[in-house]
Amino acid sequence: MSRIWFAQPLETVATWWRIDRRDGVSLGFTTHDGDLWFDGLLHRAAPGMMPAAIRRSAGFDADSAEVDGAIAHDSISADDLAAGRYDGARVAVGLVDWQSLEHEAIYAGTIGSVTQDSDSFSAQLTSRKGDLARDPVPRTSPCCRADFCGQGCGLSAARFTHEGVLTAFDGTHNAVAFNSTATPAQLLGGELRWLEGPYAGIAMTIVALAGDALVLDQPLDRAMSAGMRARLKEGCDHTLATCASRFGNAVNFRGEPFLPGNDMVIRYGLPS
Incomplete structure (x- = not known):
């Protein structure tokens, strides 16, 4: 967009921000006193939420930003913040002309840490420039470096994803049991994404087995009942033996076993 913002003594400009959560929910907000519809999303008036500060640089240093707000809007609740629904969500902040609806993004990143204090919260945003600090060069390892069914693995995620129905819930051991076509052993190390219930949309990792039950990496402190559906993705221990025997995918193994x-550096020769 070629518009120069704040070039006139009086402008009809408001701030907007958009949040795309990892569970597929998108939320839009604006500092205008009325809701605005643009970019295929309704941005609701939320004057209690304001970007505290945005710093942009021309170099490779990561830009910084922070959003402060009140937990007052129906779209943002203390339970969702505590459950981690906003962790890692993508965020865009920009300006919008509330008359012509011309808009432009001035910052894009992800939500890092979220702190909560009674009826308010503060979210620290991480700029996309932070990706430039990551080392893209792979390191040698005896195990496979590729994500299971991800880039480099080559296997289809749909082939190893199953839908299950909750049959038992053990809050003491943080374990759940499902009626599914996959066995618990196949699901160990995999991922569970809830489709129903209080954790709908949240993904959890299956870290251990308790008999036929799956032990999850996140606490299950909300009431759950049998019959809730979840999407179960099988796991992989990233060893060459499993890759070859179970999946027949040794050709795509990304490791050096x-x-x-x-x-070998500290070994020394022995007389024969």
Whole structure:
């Protein structure tokens, strides 16, 4: 957009921000006193929420931003913040002309840490420039570095994803049991995404087995009942033996299981 903002003594400009959560929910807000519809999303008036500060630089240093707000709007609740529904969500902040609806994004990033204090919250935003600080060069490892059914693995995620129905819930051991076509052993190390219930949309990792039940990495402190549906993705221990025997995918194995380790450096020759 070629518009120059704040070029006139009087402008009809408001701030907007958009939140795309990892569970597929998108929320839009604006500092205008009325709701605004643009970019395919209704941005609701939320004068209690304001970007505290936005710093942009021309270099490679990550830009910083922060959003402060009140937990007053129906779209943002203390329970959702505590459940981590906003962790890692994508955020865009910009300006909008509330008469012509011309708009432009001035910041894009993800939500990092969220702090909560009674009826208010503060979200620290991480700029996309932060990706430039990541080292893209892979390191050698005996196990596969690729994400299961992700880039480099080559297997279809749909093939190893199943829908299950909750049959038992054990809040003491943080374990759940499902009626599914996949066995618990196949699901170990995989992912569970709730489709119904108080955790709908939230993904959890299956870290252990308790008999036929699945132990999850996040606490289950809300009431749950049998019959709730979830999407279950099988897991992989990232070893060459499993990749070859269970999945028949050794050709795409991203690891070096036969590469000598650091202990080779301290070895010394022995007389024959």
